[in-house]
Amino acid sequence: KLAAMPPTDKAAILLASNRGPVSFTLKDDGTFALKRGGGGLVSSLSAIDPSAGVIWICAALSDADRRAARHAPGGRLDQAGHDTGGQAVRMLDIDPATFNRAYNAIANSTLWFIHHMLYDTANQPVFDARFRKEWASYEAYNTAFADALAADAAKGAKVMVQDYHLTLTPRLLRDRRADLRIGYFTHTPWAPSEYFQLLPDDVAREVLEGVLGADYAAFHTRRWAGAFLDCCETVLGAKVDREELTVTHAGRTTRVGVHGLGADGDFLRDRAAQTDVEAHVTALREQVGDRKLIVRVDRTELSKNIVRGLLAYRHLLREHPEWHGRVVHLAFAYPSRHDLPEYREYTAAVRRTAAEIVEEFATPDWQPLILHVNDDFPRSLAAYRMADVVLVNPIRDGMNLVAKEAPVLSEKGCALVLSREAGAFFDLGQDAIVVNPYDVTGTAEALHQALTMDDAERIARCRRLAAAATALPPGKWLADQLAALE
Ligand code: G6P
Numbered sequence: 001k002l003a004a005m006p007p008t009d010k011a012a013i014l015l016a017s018n019r020g021p022v023s024f025t026l027k028d029d030g031t032f033a034l035k036r037g038g039g040g041l042v043s044s045l046s047a048i049d050p051s052a053g054v055i056w057i058c059a060a061l062s063d064a065d066r067r068a069a070r071h072a073p074g075g076r077l078d079q080a081g082h083d084t085g086g087q088a089v090r091m092l093d094i095d096p097a098t099f100n101r102a103y104n105a106i107a108n109s110t111l112w113f114i115h116h117m118l119y120d121t122a123n124q125p126v127f128d129a130r131f132r133k134e135w136a137s138y139e140a141y142n143t144a145f146a147d148a149l150a151a152d153a154a155k156g157a158k159v160m161v162q163d164y165h166l167t168l169t170p171r172l173l174r175d176r177r178a179d180l181r182i183g184y185f186t187h188t189p190w191a192p193s194e195y196f197q198l199l200p201d202d203v204a205r206e207v208l209e210g211v212l213g214a215d216y217a218a219f220h221t222r223r224w225a226g227a228f229l230d231c232c233e234t235v236l237g238a239k240v241d242r243e244e245l246t247v248t249h250a251g252r253t254t255r256v257g258v259h260g261l262g263a264d265g266d267f268l269r270d271r272a273a274q275t276d277v278e279a280h281v282t283a284l285r286e287q288v289g290d291r292k293l294i295v296r297v298d299r300t301e302l303s304k305n306i307v308r309g310l311l312a313y314r315h316l317l318r319e320h321p322e323w324h325g326r327v328v329h330l331a332f333a334y335p336s337r338h339d340l341p342e343y344r345e346y347t348a349a350v351r352r353t354a355a356e357i358v359e360e361f362a363t364p365d366w367q368p369l370i371l372h373v374n375d376d377f378p379r380s381l382a383a384y385r386m387a388d389v390v391l392v393n394p395i396r397d398g399m400n401l402v403a404k405e406a407p408v409l410s411e412k413g414c415a416l417v418l419s420r421e422a423g424a425f426f427d428l429g430q431d432a433i434v435v436n437p438y439d440v441t442g443t444a445e446a447l448h449q450a451l452t453m454d455d456a457e458r459i460a461r462c463r464r465l466a467a468a469a470t471a472l473p474p475g476k477w478l479a480d481q482l483a484a485l486e
Contacts, residue, residue, distance in 0.1 A: 011088070011154060012157050015041070015159075016056075021041075022037065023064075040264070055088040055090060055152055075092060102140070104339050106138035110199075116302070116395070142166060149161075161185070162185050168207070170211060171211075181486075182216075183218065184218070190227040216256075221258060229245070229247060245257065259477050261401070262404060262472040262473050265408050272382075276378040280379045281386060291326055292389070296329075299336035300350060303394050304394050314353075335374070335375070384405060390417070394421060395419070420436060432465065
C-alpha cells in the first residue's frame, strides 16, 4: 500500500518524534522485517485524512533502521515499498555515535532524569566536558529534525513536535521557516523549577527557549504546564500569565495548553476481542482459577516504581495472610532502554524482588506472583480483561495509559490503585484508590482495600473510570491541538 502523499509534495501536517510508527530488524537472509508500532501517537493519526498531506518524521533507532532508511529514497520508507499503513514516513539516518549521545546520554539519562526527578545519591548529575560533547550531539540531532521538517513542510504547514528528545527543534525550525505553525507536546512530566535548575544555566535556557520556539506548547496536565511556566519565569525571566497560560519572552508569545491524552476505547475493545487475546484469556484462567488477580503492566522503567509495588504486594501477604492461596499478582515488566546501566540494574532488582516473594510464599498449589519480562501486547490486553485490581504506582509519570486502558477492558469492573504522581491522577483520581508511591505500607493497604471493595461500588467506579479514561481519545487529542494552531 503506497502512501497518499507523493514524494515531491510538501506536507500540510508534519509530525516529528524520535520513535516512529515502524521499526526494522534484519532477517538472516539479509532482508528487512518491519514492525508497526502502536501507542497514542499512531492511533491519533488514524483520525486525520492522509490525503491532507501528512508526513511523520522520525529517527532511525537501530542499525537495521539505518540501513532501511539509507535504502529508501530520501529516507521515505513508504516510497521504498515498506508497509507503513499508508502513512508517509521519513526516517532520519543520523550517525550512530551522534544518535547514541543524543538519545541515551542526553534525552534518556539527563532530560528524562530531570523531569522524573530520578537523580539520587548513587547517581548524581555531573555536567563536565563529556556532557558538553553529548549536548553538542543533542543539538545536532535536533538540527537534523529541524532541517528535515523545514524541507518537507508546505507554506504555512502545521508541525507537531513531540517530547523531550526534540526540545530544541521548535526554535531551530522557526529560525528556518517563520511561516510555519509549530506545536510542541511534552509527554513526560515537567520538572519543578528548583529541580530543573540542576541543569547548567545555558542548557536550561536553551531547552526553554527551544520549546518557546513553538506557537503552542502543550502538556498532559495543568501541573506540568504550571511547572513549565515557573521555569520560564525563574530561568528566563519571561513574563508568564497563569490565567491565560501564555509565556512572553524575547518579543514573542507562546500559548501553553493542556490536553490529557485518553485511551482509544474503540480500538481497545475491538483488539481485545480477537482470537489471540482470547487464547491468552483461556490460558490465564487455567493458571489463576478463581483467585483474585492484581495486574500491573509497565516498561521496566525506573520511574514506574515496580520494586516498591512488589514490596507492597509482599507486605500485603505478610499482613493479610487471609489472602494466601486466594490472590495472584500478574506483573508484566517489559524490557526498556537496556543500553543504560541503571536500567539493567533495575531489571535485575525487579527479578530479584519477585523471586524473593515467590520463595517466601509459594506453595505446591499456589503461585503468588507471575512475572513476565517479555513484551506481549495481546497478553496484556487479556490481563486487563481479567483484572480484579490494577496497580499503577509510578513515582512520576506524564500520563500513564495503563491506568486508562485497563478499566475500559476489565470484565469484572476492576479497582484501580493509582499513584497521585501520575498525570492520569488528574483525570481518574475521583474513582481510583490513590497512593503516595513511596509509601509501601500505604500501597499494601490500598491493595487490600481494592481486593475487599464491595462489588457494586467497584463496578460503578470502574464504569466511571472507563468513561473518564476515554473522554479525550487520541484522534480528538491531536485534532484539538491542530485546531489550537489555527
Ligand atoms: C515515554 C516517552 C516516549 C517514548 C517512550 C518509550 O513514554 O514519553 O517518547 O517513546 O517512553 O521509550 P523509548 O525510549 O523506548 O522510545
